[in-house]
Structure formats: structure tokens, C-alpha cells
Amino acid sequence: MSHKLQIGEMKASYITDQEIWSHFTYIFSSKSRNSTTYKFVLIKSIIENLYNVNEELEIHYFNLFKSFTKIYWNLVIHHKLNQINMMGKQAEVQKILLDFQAKYGIDSSFVFDKLSNEMQLNIIMKVMKRCKINVMGAVYGDTAGSIYDFDNKKETLRLNASFFTFMQRFQKILMYLTNYQLALFLEKFNINGDTKGMLIKVENVSKRSSLNQFYEVLASYFTGTCFYCGMAIRSRNAAHVDHFIPWSFVQADQLWNLVISCNACNLSKSDKLASESYLSVLIDRNHEFVRMQQVQEREDMKVYSATKLQSLYHYSFENGYSTIWVPKSS
Numbered sequence: 203m204s205h206k207l208q209i210g211e212m213k214a215s216y217i218t219d220q221e222i223w224s225h226f227t228y229i230f231s232s233k234s235r236n237s238t239t240y241k242f243v244l245i246k247s248i249i250e251n252l253y254n255v256n257e258e259l260e261i262h263y264f265n266l267f268k269s270f271t272k273i274y275w276n277l278v279i280h281h282k283l284n285q286i287n288m289m290g291k292q293a294e295v296q297k298i299l300l301d302f303q304a305k306y307g308i309d310s311s312f313v314f315d316k317l318s319n320e321m322q323l324n325i326i327m328k329v330m331k332r333c334k335i336n337v338m339g340a341v342y343g344d345t346a347g348s349i350y351d352f353d354n355k356k357e358t359l360r361l362n363a364s365f366f367t368f369m370q371r372f373q374k375i376l377m378y379l380t381n382y383q384l385a386l387f388l389e390k391f392n393i394n395g396d397t398k399g400m401l402i403k404v405e406n407v408s409k410r411s412s413l414n415q416f417y418e419v420l421a422s423y424f425t426g427t428c429f430y431c432g433m434a435i436r437s438r439n440a441a442h443v444d445h446f447i448p449w450s451f452v453q454a455d456q457l458w459n460l461v462i463s464c465n466a467c468n469l470s471k472s473d474k475l476a477s478e479s480y481l482s483v484l485i486d487r488n489h490e491f492v493r494m495q496q497v498q499e500r501e502d503m504k505v506y507s508a509t510k511l512q513s514l515y516h517y518s519f520e521n522g523y524s525t526i527w528v529p530k531s532s
């Protein structure tokens with residue numbers, strides 16, 4: 203049984219777009235064994251961590267399972283949604299989360315971000331320990347070991363280089379596809395629970411409720427002016443933490459992609475890409491960041507490079523973020 207594998211080796215060095223599309227078609231078809239939502243949530247977690255890869259294109263399980271746990275917490279605890287195709291049963295991940303919730307008496311209104319750092323860490327480790335056995339081998343088996351390899355002892359997943367490029371090029375459409383399939387499954391196997399507006403729930407399940415923790419770090423480098431228009435920002439309330447590459451594309455919060463902006467710029471930029479001149483400014487800002495000891499030790503900064511940010515900019519443009527925004531007052 204491939205899903206019980208501890209180690210999976212890469213079976214192909216180069217795969218074509220067509221081969222990758224056919225793998226996705228298979229995973230999302232009734233031919234693939236999808237008794238739980240694991241495969242969909244794993245793919246969603248990989249997409250969220252596409253820019254957390256190191257130079258070997260490896261994603262550490264901790265980052266992967268941080269996404270995985272957050273998604274499941276919000277689906278299972280916050281929205282009370284069943285994750286298995288049998289009514290009255292629970293997927294392993296559901297049991298872990300519900301036990302945890304009961305043990306600590308956590309109210310269902312709590313989204314993952316509202317849990318303390320210590321609790322988050324605790325639950326991520328529990329989910330990772332139990333779920334890696336079932337989850338990593340499943341998609342690996344479906345794709346004949348061609349899109350990634352993994353090592354459950356080393357706790358890393360390594361993407362095939364051609365698959366990595368493919369994911370970046372078609373990131374947006376793959377996110378739509380995965381969210382749709384996940385919503386479809388959840389609608390089918392939930393009678394009770396929070397099924398109204400399922401696709402919107404699934405699309406927003408990873409969204410962070412507050413970027414306050416990033417503000418604290420950004421503020422240490424903050425010059426008191428808006429990153430985009432340069433206007434003075436006089437109070438904390440007037441300062442917004444903005445995703446330079448829109449969140450709807452990256453689906454993640456990394457310090458190197460966050461800036462402080464004024465209210466007006468934050469609102470008018472919204473889901474758009476800022477002009478390329480701001481990309482250079484951000485690269486310079488990040489260059490300063492990696493020299494600051496307290497910032498360079500952060501996990502998100504460890505995998506940062508200017509090239510990565512440039513390619514993210516390029517791929518977001520290719521994925522449909524082609525309306526270029528500039529601040530009104532500049």
C-alpha cells in the first residue's frame with residue numbers, strides 16, 4: 203500500500219505539462235481513492251508553501267503541516283465539517299483535532315490563528331506525527347512518484363523541478379480546482395455542519411485573521427511613511443500590513459512579502475499588483491532585513507531570495523494579475 207510508505211523516491215526527472223495535467227485529472231476523478239479530504243488539503247498546503255521551498259526545492263514538513271493543520275482546524279472545529287465519506291465516522295485528523303479541542307475546552311468560534319503559539323505548535327506536531335504516514339504516500343502513489351519525493355524520517359518533501367515550474371505557472375487555476383473539489387466533497391458528505399456558502403468558506407479557510415504579529419517586526423524598520431505613496435502614517439490605526447503580491451495569489455503570509463501602507467493605498471491597491479518600480483524597493487528593503495539578526499533567523503526569511511520574489515512577481519502577472527496599480531498621489 204503506497205500510502206503507508208515511509209520514503210518515496212522520485213521516479214521521473216522530467217515530466218511534461220500534459221503528464222502533470224493527467225495526474226491532476228486522475229486525483230480529482232472518481233478513479234482515485236478519496237475516502238477523506240487528505241489529498242485535496244495536501245495539494246492546497248503544497249500550493250501555500252510553493253515559495254517556502256529551499257534551493258533543493260524541499261518543503262519542510264513543519265511548514266507543510268502548519269498549513270495542513272490550520273486548514274483542518276478551521277474546517278473541522280470552526281465550521282464543524284466532516285472529512286470522511288462515511289457518515290458517523292471520523293477521519294484520523296478529525297479525531298486528533300476534536301480530542302484536542304475537548305481536552306483544552308476550546309470554543310468552536312476559535313479559528314486557528316486565535317490559538318496561542320504554544321497550542322498551535324502542540325497541535326501541528328500531533329497532526330504531523332499521525333498524518334504523515336497516511337498523507338504523504340497517497341498523492342505520491344496516485345502520481346506514480348513523479349511530482350515529488352518524500353522522507354518521513356527527515357520530514358521533507360522535495361518537488362520535481364518541472365512540477366514546481368508547472369505549479370507556479372498554473373497556480374491560480376490549480377487553487378480554484380482544488381478548492382472546488384474540496385468544497386464538492388464537503389457538501390456531499392455533510393448533512394449537518396456549516397455547509398452554506400461552502401466554496402467561499404474553503405477559499406477563505408487559510409486566511410489569517412490578523413497580521414498584527416508581522417506589524418511588530420515591520421515596525422522595527424518602519425520609517426513612518428507609506429511604502430507606496432510615501433505619506434506620513436501617524437498612528438498604528440492608520441497603518442495597514444499589506445501583501446505586496448496579493449494574498450489571493452500567494453495564499454500565505456511571509457515577512458518578505460509584507461509592507462506597511464496607508465489606508466488609502468491599501469484600499470485602492472486591493473487585489474492588484476503594484477508597478478515594478480516597487481518591486482525593486484521591496485527587494486532593497488528585504489536586503490536590509492536579511493542583515494538584521496532578529497529578522498534573518500525567522501523561518502520565512504531563511505528561504506527568501508530576491509530571485510524568488512522576482513519570479514513570484516512574474517508568475518502572479520502570468521496568472522492573471524495583469525492590472526498594474528500605482529498610488530494615486532504619486
Ligand SMILES: [Zn+2]
Pocket residue numbers: 428429430431432433463464465466467468529
Ligand atoms: Zn499610501
